[in-house]
Structure formats: structure tokens, C-alpha cells
Amino acid sequence: PATPAALVAFGGDGLVHLAVQAVAGTGVPLGIIPAGTGNDIADAIGIPRRDPLKAADAVLGGRTRTIDAARISPQSRWFAGVVACGFDSRVNERANRMTWPPGMAKYVVALVQELRSFTPIPFTITLDDRVIRREAMLVAVANTRSYGAGMRVCPGAEPDDGLLDVLILAAMPKSAFLRTFPRVYKGTHTAHPAVEIVRSAVVTLDAPDAVAYADGERVGPAPLTCAVEPGALRVLVP
Incomplete structure (x- = not known):
């Protein structure tokens, strides 16, 4: 199957966490439209956490930023x-x-x-x-x-x-x-x-x-x- 252009998470940090499991280390970009209680990850990387429309603009026409992720073992998360x-x-x-x-x-x-x-x-x-x-x-x-x-x-x-x-x-x-x-x-x-x-x-x-x-x-x-x-x-x- 073709590699997706991006994976977009519409939700809070819990959903972003789930999406990270799928895309970390793959090169597939992650888009985030904050719609949760905290939205701390989105906020930390410069995505407006109280403006879903602006966040959606970033998904459609923004730039790709490369950041770190961390792996937890032995849980492999x-x-x-x-x-x-x-x-x-x-x-x-x-x-x-x-x-x-x-x-x-x-x-x-x-x-x-x-x-x-x-x-x-x-x-x-x-x-x-x-x-x-x-x-x-x-x-x-x-x-x-x-x-x-x-x-x-x-x-x-x-x-x-x-x-x-x-x-x-x-x-x-x-x-x-x-x-x-x-x-x-x-x-x-x-x-x-x-x-x-x-x-x-x-x-x-x-x-x-x-x-x-x-x-x-x-x-x-x-x-x-x-x-x-x-x-x-x-x-x-x-």
C-alpha cells in the first residue's frame, strides 16, 4: 500500500500519543488539530491550541518540523x-x-x-x-x-x-x-x-x-x- 501523506490527530494528548505510536520513526508527518482538555504537545511545538481552524491550516499548508520522540522499554511505547x-x-x-x-x-x-x-x-x-x-x-x-x-x-x-x-x-x-x-x-x-x-x-x-x-x-x-x-x-x- 502507498505511504500516507500524513496522519492527522483530531483530539487531545491521548490521541496524539496513539498517533505517535503509528508514525514515529516512519517519516510520515503528524498533523495535530487540538480538541482535547490539555493539548500540551500541540502547544509545545507551536500549534495554536485554542484555534482548530488555524491548526487545520497548518495541516494543509504548513511546514514540516522534525522533533525528537522517546521510546519506553520494556513496554515498547x-x-x-x-x-x-x-x-x-x-x-x-x-x-x-x-x-x-x-x-x-x-x-x-x-x-x-x-x-x-x-x-x-x-x-x-x-x-x-x-x-x-x-x-x-x-x-x-x-x-x-x-x-x-x-x-x-x-x-x-x-x-x-x-x-x-x-x-x-x-x-x-x-x-x-x-x-x-x-x-x-x-x-x-x-x-x-x-x-x-x-x-x-x-x-x-x-x-x-x-x-x-x-x-x-x-x-x-x-x-x-x-x-x-x-x-x-x-x-x-x-
């Missing part, structure tokens, strides 16, 4: 945005088990419930050049800067630099966590002493009872390895 492991993925797990309340409210309820029982997780993080062992609230491995509808977890992450940005939020009192958390929407949380951001082409996360989510989709339990593949993805941008 690609991701274009952020892998989250720790408190945030536990909130996701809890929210996914809930049938009420509907929509985003479910995540707020899940966050409050999870925070009540949450204790820091002992992580072993293996990077290109060293191993970090630390009790942490969460670890995020980012190809692009944000996830969860605008949380700029790694504000300096560039999708075409051949590296993954790794945010480590060290153990902290719950009151301090609640005070610091809102700063993630502006990206100013990086100045907090409990926050460390490092860069690596390959990152292995290991932690007991930790489940990872990639681009908001469940990947599975640790241990897992994220390895960047420079230029693995072609995207249609304005």
Missing part, C-alpha cells in the same frame, strides 16, 4: 510529551477508578484523597552519567515542557535538543507541596530548593509501587527506561 511517575501518576490511578464526579473535578477529588495518604517514594534514577537515589514526591521525564493542561513541569525542555529533561521533586512536607504546586503553571517552581532538573538521553526510573503515565496514558509499573530518539517524529506546524 513511544512518547512525545512527558512521562510522569509518583504522586501525579498515583492521582491518575485513583481518578481512573472513580465514577464520580465527572470531568476534571474527579482529578481534584483524587488529588485531595491521594495527598492524605501519600508518603514520598524512594526512587533510583539512572542517567547517562550518574545514578541518583532520592526520596521524591514525583519524577517527570520530559521531551516537551508541559503536561496536565498547562503544568510547565520542565519549562526549559526543547523537543529537538536530543535530550530529555528530568524533574525530581524531593520529599517535602505536604503543606509545602500544596504551596509550591500552583507555581508549576507558570514554571516558577524550578526555583524551589526541593526541585532539581537534570538532562539525559537515557533515563531509567525504578521505585516500589510506582506506576508511570506517558502523555496522560497509563504505561505500567516501574522499572522502565526512556530513551530519546532524535528526529524520530515529523510534525506539521504553522
Whole structure:
């Protein structure tokens, strides 16, 4: 069969994640028309996330930009945005088990419930050049800067630099966590002493009872390895 001219995802980060599985490493360009809750991947690569018509123009008459994607093993999955492991993925797990309340409210309820029982997780993080062992609230491995509808977890992450940005939020009192958390929407949380951001082409996360989510989709339990593949993805941008 003939190679398609492009694959277009009309939806949010979850659908983009699915589309990336099909096109990463193939040379087939990915077009994105953002129609989801977060649209963080589209936003990071310069696609207007609140203007579907402008996004459609980019699909029809835009240029092709080459960016990195990363492969997760042993699950053999690609991701274009952020892998989250720790408190945030536990909130996701809890929210996914809930049938009420509907929509985003479910995540707020899940966050409050999870925070009540949450204790820091002992992580072993293996990077290109060293191993970090630390009790942490969460670890995020980012190809692009944000996830969860605008949380700029790694504000300096560039999708075409051949590296993954790794945010480590060290153990902290719950009151301090609640005070610091809102700063993630502006990206100013990086100045907090409990926050460390490092860069690596390959990152292995290991932690007991930790489940990872990639681009908001469940990947599975640790241990897992994220390895960047420079230029693995072609995207249609304005």
C-alpha cells in the first residue's frame, strides 16, 4: 500500500500519543488539530491550541518540523510529551477508578484523597552519567515542557535538543507541596530548593509501587527506561 501523506490527530494528548505510536520513526508527518482538555504537545511545538481552524491550516499548508520522540522499554511505547511517575501518576490511578464526579473535578477529588495518604517514594534514577537515589514526591521525564493542561513541569525542555529533561521533586512536607504546586503553571517552581532538573538521553526510573503515565496514558509499573530518539517524529506546524 502507498505511504500516507500524513496522519492527522483530531483530539487531545491521548490521541496524539496513539498517533505517535503509528508514525514515529516512519517519516510520515503528524498533523495535530487540538480538541482535547490539555493539548500540551500541540502547544509545545507551536500549534495554536485554542484555534482548530488555524491548526487545520497548518495541516494543509504548513511546514514540516522534525522533533525528537522517546521510546519506553520494556513496554515498547513511544512518547512525545512527558512521562510522569509518583504522586501525579498515583492521582491518575485513583481518578481512573472513580465514577464520580465527572470531568476534571474527579482529578481534584483524587488529588485531595491521594495527598492524605501519600508518603514520598524512594526512587533510583539512572542517567547517562550518574545514578541518583532520592526520596521524591514525583519524577517527570520530559521531551516537551508541559503536561496536565498547562503544568510547565520542565519549562526549559526543547523537543529537538536530543535530550530529555528530568524533574525530581524531593520529599517535602505536604503543606509545602500544596504551596509550591500552583507555581508549576507558570514554571516558577524550578526555583524551589526541593526541585532539581537534570538532562539525559537515557533515563531509567525504578521505585516500589510506582506506576508511570506517558502523555496522560497509563504505561505500567516501574522499572522502565526512556530513551530519546532524535528526529524520530515529523510534525506539521504553522
